[in-house]
Amino acid sequence: MGSCCGEQKPASNGATERKNGNDSTVHNNVKEYYGKVLQSSKDLKTSACTAAGRPHALLRKLMADIPEEVLSKFYGCGAPVPLGIEGMRVLDLGSGSGRDCYLSAALVGEGGFVTGIDMTDEQLQVARRHAQAYCQQTLGYKGSNMRFVEGHIELLDEAGIKDESVDILISNCVINLSPDKARVLREAYRVLAPGGEMYFSDVYCDRRVPAHVQKDEVMWGECISGALYINDFHNLAKAAGFECPIVLQKAPIAINDARMRALLGNAQFFSITYRLFKLPGLLEPESEDYGHIAIYKGTIEGHEQSYMLDDSHSFEKSRPVLVCGNIAAMLGEGGVSHMSKHFTIMGDRSCHFGAFQGSPQVQQGTMAAETPAPASCC
Numbered sequence: 486m487g488s489c490c491g492e493q494k495p496a497s498n499g500a501t502e503r504k505n506g507n508d509s510t511v512h513n514n515v516k517e518y519y520g521k522v523l524q525s526s527k528d529l530k531t532s533a534c535t536a537a538g539r540p541h542a543l544l545r546k547l548m549a550d551i552p553e554e555v556l557s558k559f560y561g562c563g564a565p566v567p568l569g570i571e572g573m574r575v576l577d578l579g580s581g582s583g584r585d586c587y588l589s590a591a592l593v594g595e596g597g598f599v600t601g602i603d604m605t606d607e608q609l610q611v612a613r614r615h616a617q618a619y620c621q622q623t624l625g626y627k628g629s630n631m632r633f634v635e636g637h638i639e640l641l642d643e644a645g646i647k648d649e650s651v652d653i654l655i656s657n658c659v660i661n662l663s664p665d666k667a668r669v670l671r672e673a674y675r676v677l678a679p680g681g682e683m684y685f686s687d688v689y690c691d692r693r694v695p696a697h698v699q700k701d702e703v704m705w706g707e708c709i710s711g712a713l714y715i716n717d718f719h720n721l722a723k724a725a726g727f728e729c730p731i732v733l734q735k736a737p738i739a740i741n742d743a744r745m746r747a748l749l750g751n752a753q754f755f756s757i758t759y760r761l762f763k764l765p766g767l768l769e770p771e772s773e774d775y776g777h778i779a780i781y782k783g784t785i786e787g788h789e790q791s792y793m794l795d796d797s798h799s800f801e802k803s804r805p806v807l808v809c810g811n812i813a814a815m816l817g818e819g820g821v822s823h824m825s826k827h828f829t830i831m832g833d834r835s836c837h838f839g840a841f842q843g844s845p846q847v848q849q850g851t852m853a854a855e856t857p858a859p860a861s862c863c
């Protein structure tokens with residue numbers, strides 16, 4: 486008997502081919518939706534843009550100081566702003582009215598810098614309007630450490646974003662809206678510095694969204710029709726160079742509108758926060774065991790007692806944890822990852838012990854509250 490996967494042809498509506506008309510039509514429809522149709526998050530027809538749970542307490546505290554106009558036009562589906570990013574260069578793909586840039590501006594401090602890129606003028610105007618006053622009066626900086634650039638996330642080169650010029654790439658409910666997601670991921674990989682990371686939330690589907698649904702402009706604008714099938718996303722990410730996508734959070738999206746539900750059939754949608762590390766030459770297709778040990782130093786503000794890398798890997802301060810080679814690389818093996826200053830990594834790749842079976846500590850449930858699954862990644 487042959488294997489099933491080897492014989493299958495990609496579906497005709499597979500991720501790389503999926504387009505709702507030509508690129509400029511999709512861009513114009515989305516611009517119209519976010520620039521003219523929606524006035525605030527109250528106008529949304531689905532929970533796709535507001536699906537995620539409560540952000541970290543530190544982010545909630547910072548949000549209290551963000552201007553009301555910025556918050557009222559927030560259309561994200563998560564809170565993809567990592568803590569522990571002081572001094573870093575952040576780029577937000579599809580920054581909208583700028584909420585996540587404002588949060589990042591506070592977290593990177595005066596020594597860091599935040600760029601937001603968006604194609605919708607009305608959203609850019611809101612983001613720009615409050616930036617100077619927020620940085621100087623609220624954060625107490627000498628000047629603004631934010632800028633908002635008009636451009637397409639598929640064409641970061643045209644927007645002047647240079648190779649390897651970004652440490653942390655964030656994005657909140659945007660990539661699903663792009664007609665060329667493969668290109669977005671390739672551009673993301675290009676602009677990230679080695680050791681940098683794409684940390685972002687978006688809408689995904691448990692199957693390929695049927696072609697007739699992709700043609701529905703309202704559902705495209707609401708971040709439903711353009712959602713990628715999860716496996717197609719993994720394959721696109723790997724093809725772009727992000728060999729080992731890991732999931733931090735996954736929450737179901739409720740679609741209560743009767744017309745939309747009827748069109749969608751049994752398709753289920755999720756808001757997922759992914760982490761994609763750029764670690765050239767360090768990540769492998771599978772979790773391999775080299776006997777690496779990772780120890781968290783407890784040095785990230787807001788995560789002093791334990792740090793959750795993803796939904797399968799939690800690290801209590803000072804406790805040694807057996808990890809696979811990929812996780813060791815993400816946490817700092819060789820000092821490449823931006824996480825490396827927060828972890829001690831012991832071990833090297835001189836001896837291979839086979840496929841990684843999971844960390845005994847995690848499997849025994851010593852961190853049960855934060856670790857739902859055994860600690861294997863890819």
Ligand SMILES: C[S@@+](CC[C@H](N)C(=O)[O-])C[C@H]1O[C@@H](n2cnc3c(N)ncnc32)[C@H](O)[C@@H]1O
Pocket residue numbers: 512515516519534558559560561562578579580581582583584585602603604605608636637638639656657658659662663664708
């Ligand atoms: C759902 S909203 C999210 C905005 C913002 N990230 C937030 O969390 O509030 C989508 C945003 O992405 C922008 N956008 C969509 N597709 C884009 C593209 N191809 N290039 C640049 N911006 C895009 C839209 O203009 C809009 O502001």
